Amino acid sequence: MDLAGLLAFNVLTGIATLVLITLGLGVIYGMMRIINLAHGEFMMLGAYTAVMASGAGVNIWIAMLVLPPLVVGVIGLVLERTVIRFLYGRMMDTMLATWGVSLGLIGLVTTLYGNVVRGVSTPVGSFDIGRYGASLYSLVIMATALGALAAMFGLLRFTKFGLILRATMQNPRMAAALGVQPNRIYMATFALGAALAGLAGGILAPISGVSPAMGAAYVARAFITVLGGGPAIITGTGLASGLFGTINELVSFKTTPVIGDVALLAAAILLIRLLPQGITGRYLRRSL
Amino acid sequence: MTPTVFRPSGAGLRSAAGFLATLALGLALLFGAPHTLDTFGLVQCTGFAALAMFGLSQGFVWGFAGVMSFGQAAFLGLGGYAYAVAVLNLGDSTLPVLCAIAVPMLFAALLGYFMFYGRISDAYIGVITLTVSVILFQLVNATSGSQYRIGAAELGGFNGIPAIPALNLPGHPGEPLDTDGIWYAAMGALILVYVVLRAVLASRFGRVVVAIRENETRAQLIGYDPRLYKLLAFTIAAGVAGLAGCLYANWGGFISPTVFGLPMSAQVIIYVLVGGLGTLVGPMLGAVLIQALIITAGSQSVLDSNLGLGLVLVGFVLLVPQGLVPVLRGLSWRLIERRAGKAAPGPLATETAR
Numbered sequence: 001m002d003l004a005g006l007l008a009f010n011v012l013t014g015i016a017t018l019v020l021i022t023l024g025l026g027v028i029y030g031m032m033r034i035i036n037l038a039h040g041e042f043m044m045l046g047a048y049t050a051v052m053a054s055g056a057g058v059n060i061w062i063a064m065l066v067l068p069p070l071v072v073g074v075i076g077l078v079l080e081r082t083v084i085r086f087l088y089g090r091m092m093d094t095m096l097a098t099w100g101v102s103l104g105l106i107g108l109v110t111t112l113y114g115n116v117v118r119g120v121s122t123p124v125g126s127f128d129i130g131r132y133g134a135s136l137y138s139l140v141i142m143a144t145a146l147g148a149l150a151a152m153f154g155l156l157r158f159t160k161f162g163l164i165l166r167a168t169m170q171n172p173r174m175a176a177a178l179g180v181q182p183n184r185i186y187m188a189t190f191a192l193g194a195a196l197a198g199l200a201g202g203i204l205a206p207i208s209g210v211s212p213a214m215g216a217a218y219v220a221r222a223f224i225t226v227l228g229g230g231p232a233i234i235t236g237t238g239l240a241s242g243l244f245g246t247i248n249e250l251v252s253f254k255t256t257p258v259i260g261d262v263a264l265l266a267a268a269i270l271l272i273r274l275l276p277q278g279i280t281g282r283y284l285r286r287s288l
Numbered sequence: 289m290t291p292t293v294f295r296p297s298g299a300g301l302r303s304a305a306g307f308l309a310t311l312a313l314g315l316a317l318l319f320g321a322p323h324t325l326d327t328f329g330l331v332q333c334t335g336f337a338a339l340a341m342f343g344l345s346q347g348f349v350w351g352f353a354g355v356m357s358f359g360q361a362a363f364l365g366l367g368g369y370a371y372a373v374a375v376l377n378l379g380d381s382t383l384p385v386l387c388a389i390a391v392p393m394l395f396a397a398l399l400g401y402f403m404f405y406g407r408i409s410d411a412y413i414g415v416i417t418l419t420v421s422v423i424l425f426q427l428v429n430a431t432s433g434s435q436y437r438i439g440a441a442e443l444g445g446f447n448g449i450p451a452i453p454a455l456n457l458p459g460h461p462g463e464p465l466d467t468d469g470i471w472y473a474a475m476g477a478l479i480l481v482y483v484v485l486r487a488v489l490a491s492r493f494g495r496v497v498v499a500i501r502e503n504e505t506r507a508q509l510i511g512y513d514p515r516l517y518k519l520l521a522f523t524i525a526a527g528v529a530g531l532a533g534c535l536y537a538n539w540g541g542f543i544s545p546t547v548f549g550l551p552m553s554a555q556v557i558i559y560v561l562v563g564g565l566g567t568l569v570g571p572m573l574g575a576v577l578i579q580a581l582i583i584t585a586g587s588q589s590v591l592d593s594n595l596g597l598g599l600v601l602v603g604f605v606l607l608v609p610q611g612l613v614p615v616l617r618g619l620s621w622r623l624i625e626r627r628a629g630k631a632a633p634g635p636l637a638t639e640t641a642r
Contacts, residue, residue, distance in 0.1 A: 035411050037418075083602060091411055092356060093605050096561065099358075100601030103554055107595025216550055220422040223415045227408075258430040265423050269399070269416065273406040 002130025007253060009129060013138040014252075015245030016145035020203060021218045022225040022237050023148055024196030029226055030233035031169050031189045034084070034094045038102040039222060040215020042194050046072045046201025047210040048109065051118050060123045065144070068202030069195035076194020080187050088186065102215070109212040117209040137207065144203050148196065153234050156288050165189065166288075220261065221248070224268040230278020235287040239279050244268065302621065307486055310569050314479040321475070322468045330471050331539070332583075337474040338535035339579055340572040341481055343559040345532060347571030348485055349525035350560055352494070354501030355518055356414040359421030360529050361552035363392035367530025368537040368547055369428070372449045376441035380461040381453065388534035389527045396526030400519040407515070418553065425548035448544025452537050474535045478572070481528055485568055488524065497521050551594065558597060561604050564611030573613060 025039045036042075046068035053063035079101060087094045124136040156162035165185060168175040172182040200218075208214060225244055229236025247267050252260030275282050321333055346360045370391035374384035399420060403413050432445025441449060454464040455473050465473060488494045500507045500514045508514055537543045546552065556571075559578055563570025578600070585591050608615065 033411075035415060083606065086606060092414075093609065095356075095358075095411065095414060096557065097602050097605045099554055099557070100598045100603075100605065102598070103551070103594045103601065104598025107592035107598055111592045111595060216422060217426075220419045220426075223419050227412055227415060256430065258426050261423050261426060265419060268419075269402045272408050272412065272416070273402045276406045276408045276412075 002132055005129045006132045006134060007249075009134055009138065010253065011246050011249040012142060014249035015241050016138075016142040017204070018221060018225055018241035018245045018248075019145040019149060019237060020141065020200040021197075021222045022229070022241060023152065024193045024198075024200060025222050026226050026229060026233045026237045027152070027196060028190060028193035030231060030236075031165065031193075032088075032186055033091060034098070034190075035091075035223075035226075036193065037095055037099040037219075038079075038105060039197055040217075040219035041102045041105040042072050042076065042197035042215075043201035043204070043218060044109065044210075044212065044215045045075060045105065046198030047205040047208070047214065048113070048118075048201075049198065050202040050205040051120050051210050054120050060120070063120075064123075064202045064205065065199070068198040070198075072198025072201070073191045073195030076197075077187065077191040079194075080190040084190060085183065085186070106212045106215075113212070115212055117211040119210055120206050122206045135207075141203060141207075144199070148199065149234060149238060152196075153288060156234070161188075221264060224264060228268050228271050228278055230275070230280035230282075232280035232284065232287045235284055236278060236280040239284075243279075306569070306617070310482070311479070314475070314482065318472065318475045318479065322471060327467055330467055334467075334471045334474045334535075335539045336576050336579055337471075337478045338532050338539050339556075339559070340575040341474075341478050341532035341535065342529055342556050343563065343571030343575035344478075344481055344485060344568060345525045345528035346556040347560045347563070347565070347568055348528065349522055350557075351564075351566040351568075351571075352489060352501065353497050353518060353521035353525070354410075355522055355525075356410050357417045357522065357525070358414040358557065359417030359419070359553050360525070360556050361548055361550075362417070362421035362424050363396060363526040363529035364533040364536065364552065364556075365421075365424060365428070365543075365545070365548040366392040366395055367533025368543040369443075369449070369533075370530065371534040371537050372452045372543050373438045373441040373443075375453050376449070377439040378461075379453070380459065381455045381464075382458040385455070385531070385534055388537075389530045392526040392530035392533070393523050396523045397519065400522040404515045404518045404522070418550070421548050421553055422550060425545050425550075428545040428548060444544075446545060448542060448546075450542050452541050452543065454538050454541065470538055474539070477531060477535065481531065482568060482572070485528070489568075493517070493520070551597070554597060554601070558601050558604075561609075561611055562600065564613035564615075567611070567613045570611050570613035574611070 021043065024042065025036060028034055028036045028039075049068040049071045050064045053067050054060050058067065083097050083101060084094060087097055122135065122137045124140065126133045126135050128134070154162075156166060164175070164180055165188075167178075168180060168182050168185040175185075176182050204218075208217070221244070225237065225240045228244060229238075229240035244264050244267065248260045248264045251263040272278075280287065317333075321330060325333065342360070342364055345363070346357070349355050349357050349360070367388040371381075371384045371388035374387040375381050378384060399417075403416055408416070428443065429446050431443035432447065434442060436443045436445070443449065454470060456462070456464050489498070496507065496512050497517050497520075500512065500517055504514050533543075533547065536547065555578065556575075559574035560571045561574070562578060563572065563574030578597075581596065581600075582593050585593055585596050604611070
C-alpha cells in the first residue's frame with residue numbers, strides 16, 4: 001500500500017515535470033509552427049540564472065520562480081528580433097537556425113562558466129508516505145506545473161491578449177486586416193515560450209545538475225510530448241504528459257530511467273503511427 | 289533552397305563534367321596522398337574520408353530525398369558499434385563490415401516504416417529522428433559494467449569500446465591493414481559510395497525519389513507510392529552512414545557513445561548546409577572544411593567548437609542558405625560561358641538564356 005502510494009506520487013511528479021519542460025516548446029510550436037531546437041538551452045539558461053541568483057544571495061524562491069522566466073524571456077525576445085523573424089514561413093530553416101542557436105548557447109556558457117556541473121540545494125525537506133520518504137520539493141513542482149497550465153489557459157481563454165493570440169494563430173492575414181500586427185504577436189509568443197522554458201529550468205535546477213549540456217537530457221522527452229499532444233496546446237500538453245509521464249515513471253520504476261525513456265520513445269512512435277496528428281488531432285479538437 | 293531538378297541537355301553535360309572532375313580528383317587523392325603526406329597527415333585524411341562519407345549520407349537523404357533526418361548520427365553510431373562488436377567476436381573483418389551496413393539499414397527500415405507510413409509531417413520526422421539519436425546516446429551511455437556485453441565485446445558505457453581491431457584483407461584475420469591500407473580502404477570506399485549514389489540518382493528509382501521531393505502529391509497521382517520511395521532512400525542513407533561509422537571506428541580504433549550525440553548530428557547537417565544542399569560534392573567538401581576548422585579551433589583554443597559551429601549554422605541559414613558549392617558552381621559556369629560567349633556567340637548563349 002505504501003509502495004503504491006509512493007509510486008502514484010512519483011507518477012504525478014513525472015507528469016508535472018513533463019508538463020513543465022514541454023509547455024514552452026508547445027506554446028511556440030502550437031502558435032507559430034516553429035520547432036524550437038534551442039528549447040533545452042533556454043532551460044539551461046533558466047537553471048544558470050537560478051544558480052547565479054541564489055549564489056548572489058537572492059531569496060531562493062525568487063531566484064527559482066521569478067528571475068529565470070524574466071531573464072530567459074528577454075533572451076528569447078532578443079533572439080526572435082535578431083534571428084528568427086527573418087525565417088518565418090520557412091520551417092526547415094527555423095529549425096536549423098534554432099539548432100545553431102542551441103549549439104552557440106552551449107558554447108557560450110561553456111566559455112563563460114566552464115564545463116562543470118553546479119547545483120543549488122533543495123529549499124524544502126521531505127515527508128513520509130507510510131514507510132517511505134518522499135521529497136516535499138515534488139509538491140512544489142506539481143504546484144508550479146498546475147499553476148503554469150492554469151495561467152496559460154486563463155491567458156488564452158479569458159484575456160484580450162489571448163483572444164488576439166488565438167486569432168493570429170488561426171488566420172494571420174485576417175488578424176492583420178483587423179489591425180493586429182502579426183509580427184508583434186509572434187515576438188510576444190516566442191518570448192512567452194522562452195520564459196516558460198526558463199521557468200522549467202529554474203524550478204528543475206535544484207534536482208538536476210546544472211551544466212552547459214544539461215538541455216539534451218530533457219529535450220527528447222519534451223519533443224515527444226509535443227508531438228504526442230497535437231495541435232491543442234494546453235489540452236495536448238496535459239494529456240500527452242499524463243500518458244507519457246505514466247509510462248515513463250512505471251517503466252523507470254521497474255527497470256532504469258534510461259529504459260523508461262526508451263519506452264517513452266517507443267510509445268510515441270506507436271502513437272504517431274496510429275494518430276499522426278497527435279492526441280488532440282483526433283480527439284478534443286476544439287479545445288485550447 | 290530547392291535545387292533544380294530537370295536538367296536540359298547543356299546542364300546534363302555540365303553534370304557529367306562535374307562528376308568526372310570529382311572522380312578524377314578523388315582518384316588523384318587516393319593514390320597521391322600516401323606518397324606526399326606523412327603518417328599523421330594520412331591518418332587525419334582517413335578521418336576526413338570517413339566523415340565525408342557521413343556527409344554523403346546526410347546529403348543524399350536530405351538534399352535528394354527531401355527527408356529531414358536530423359538524427360543521422362544514430363546510424364553512424366549503430367554502424368560503428370555493429371562493426372566493433374562483430375569484429376571483436378569474429379576476428380575476421382569481412383562480415384563485420386557487412387554488419388556495419390546491415391544493422392543501421394534494418395533499424396532505419398523499422399523506424400522509417402512507422403514514420404513514413406504514419407504520414408507524419410517533415411518537421412515531425414526531423415524531431416523523431418533527432419529524439420531517436422538522443423535516446424540511443426543515453427541508452428549506450430548507460431551500458432557501463434561487465435554485465436553489458438555482446439559475446440566477447442564489452443559495451444563499456446560512456447568509455448566506449450577501446451582497441452577495436454582494424455580491417456584486414458578478407459580471409460586473413462590477424463593481419464590488420466597498416467595506416468596506408470586503412471587510407472586506401474576508406475578513400476576507396478568513399479569514391480565507390482559516391483559513384484554508387486550518382487548511379488542511384490541517375491536511375492529510374494533516383495528520379496522518382498527526386499520527383500517526390502519536388503511535388504509529393506503529383507508523384508503520387510502519377511502512380512508512385514511516396515512512402516515506399518522515401519523509406520528506401522532513408523534506408524540506403526542509413527547504410528552509407530553505417531559504413532561511415534565502420535570507417536570512423538577503424539580510424540581511431542575506438543568508439544564511444546559521443547558518436548550518437550547531438551553535436552554529431554548537428555555537424556553533419558552543417559557539412560551539408562555549408563557544402564550545398566542538393567549536391568553530393570558539397571557535403572564531402574563541407575565535411576573536410578568544417579573538420580579542418582574544428583581541428584584548428586581546437587588546437588588554438590580561441591573559440592569553443594560548439595560556439596563556432598552554432599555561429600556557422602546560423603550564419604549560413606541566414607546568409608548563404610544554398611551553400612558554397614552551388615554558389616561557386618554558378619559563378620564559375622557564368623565565367624566560363626562569358627568567355628565562350630565572346631568567342632562563339634551561339635548555342636551556348638541560348639542555353640544560358642533558358
